[in-house]
Amino acid sequence: MGQQQDKVLTLLDRHGRRLHRLLGRLTRSEDATSDLMQELFLRLSRSKGLEQARDPYAYAWRAAANLAFEWRRRRKIKLGPLEEDACEDEPQERPLGRLVRDEEVQRVLEATSRLDELAQDVIVMRFIEQEPYEEIAARLGRDAAYLRSLCSKSLVRLRQMCDDRDADRTDKGVSYDR
């Protein structure tokens, strides 16, 4: 049996759940998570990078985040509201507030997908995975103070991107209403 295959199976056993959770949180879609999980391990099993990686989990984590953000950038259709239609067992209540909040989460994730890789990593580790800066610094091999500053700048960038998109939507709404 190939060493690479062994390595990937070990990775699956040890960290599969964490990687699955990451994909789920970044895509918020069960179907997409399932597809990307397959895709992730298929790639890892054929990747020379994993073979050379000092920390296989860190390598797989980055590959998973890449896949999820790539999926977000390419995604043409939002399935959110329809998935809700299909969930008959869930409470029927669908308050506007919940929709708005969900839309905000999707919008922020989409904006995050357009950040640089390092900024993406820091934002996801800090706010989605709730890791302390020291832990992030250790995982990324960077200085914690630098990452704190990068995180702060990335938030400003996210705000700009989200606000730009809001402005576009407002413009469109006004013109359609005429």
Added chain:
Amino acid sequence: MTDKREQEIIIALERAGQFELPQAAVERDLERVRRALVSERPGRSLWRTIAQSRWTKLTSAAAVIVIAVMAFSLFMQPEPAAAKLLAQVARNMEKLAWVKTTTQTYTPGEEKPVAIDIHWTDVRNKRVFAIYDGKYIHLMDYAQRRWCIYRPETNDMVVKLLDDLWISPAGAVHEYILKLKTEGIEVARSEEMREGRNVIVLQFAESLNYLQGAGPTTNMLMNGKPVKTMRHRIVIDKQDYLLGAAEITYLDPNDATIVVQKSRSEPIQTGPADIYELGVPKDVTIISKVPEDRVGQVRESIASHASRFLDAYIAVITQAQMENGQERVDQGMVVFRRGKELRVDVYRRLYNHPDNVTPLYRNELDASLTRLKPYWPEEEQWGIQAVRLYDGLWQYVLEVKDDKLAARDKQRRPDGDAYADDDVDDFAWRTLWWLNEPEHLFEDDYSRSHGLIAMELAPQWQGYRLPKRQVAYADPQKDYICRRYIDEELFDAPWQEDKNWLDKVKDKENLTERRTVRDVIEYGRTAAGQWYPKAITETGYELPYGRSRKDVSRVIRIHLIAERPEFPEGVFEPGKLPKTADR
């Protein structure tokens, strides 16, 4: 110190961190991945054996598209009341491990089916086995991304990359609901008794676009005729809320029936274990068309960098002929890009003709006219040629005809705008595709001396197309931009296997040899530091059969004039395009 808006963003990110999928879904996915990895091990891997086989010509397996069409067509209904019905159907479909679908195809005047196709869908392992016409055996393995096609005539099995994304039967329900919502397709619903069972019947029709400039032709042909309309009739059994029968009638532009396909689906406990169980002989010759892994990685890098390019900008792109060492602009495009939305106003040199058209639309074209003038100051030399607008789903095209702008039929383009040379991304990142995809990387003097990654695609002669070759040299140091792109169709092509191919072509005078080489000679960078081409030279020639050669030498200049700008009001709105005459 974060402000209120940034706090909201942090809260949204934290909310994303609270999302959890059901434990059952996690276990299911982990198990599925484990099975796929184990089946990849040496000694058990069909793919590993296949990858070492020789490479030859591939035949089309268009029939497989039918299964995709069927999968899409099996579910729908737009009104809100139907959501529960469809949700129920989707949930029931999710529980199925295998589905067997038998499809019979009828042509007008024939009582017996002209073809019978059988599909076995292995839902858990994302595989579809199929037998077409009783003899062609296929396996579409979405988990392994492999597509096997067995041909009994030559006793060989072609294996190629399967690019399509897996859509589970339940996923297809959701996609179809969305499609109906966005396209406003009307669905008629009725209830009736059929074979002693209560069933719900859903009926609707889909209309395909005509291809631009090709007369009443669409991109779907059946029995040599273009399909204009597809009428669907779907039956859902009220007892188990599963899909039972489906019927699709394909109609030509005159509403005459071309073909009727009748399908019946049933859940089954299990299906074929492998493709050999369906009748593929063990001594089959395996022909691998699977690209090297490295090719896939490079293509992904190219796509990834392309997707990161500016999501909003305004640019002017000019194309000039080289005459006595001087650039003579003959086309100017003003590009407005906002996310998926794209508006391109195309202007052309008039060659001493009076411009009777542009003045008619001066107000509607003001946004592009004012932006083009600094880069093509000889205003009296050019006029409007076309306006193209893509709103993220529909493509609108206006073109000059009889001294007016005339509108073509709008086209539905869910995969993107229709033109390959419209925006900066098109010039910067090249995706090679022609009936196939590149299978290997290579090195030559040019790639070595410039540190580039080269890949090529070289299909054989076909019909009235000469042996064709596309080559792209991507620059990994500059965001994988395509630094050199070669597109050639040659009479005497080294890669053409059948050297006597030209003897088999009847109307040789319709053939033209051509070669184009595009080189980026100047680069620019966006404010965020991403590279893009600022100037590209294009050299080459055309050689019609039996006639003399005509050389081509042009320069394309890309002027990125604004990043994430405030766009002119209404520039992306179809309703604000110049008023036109219909074509």
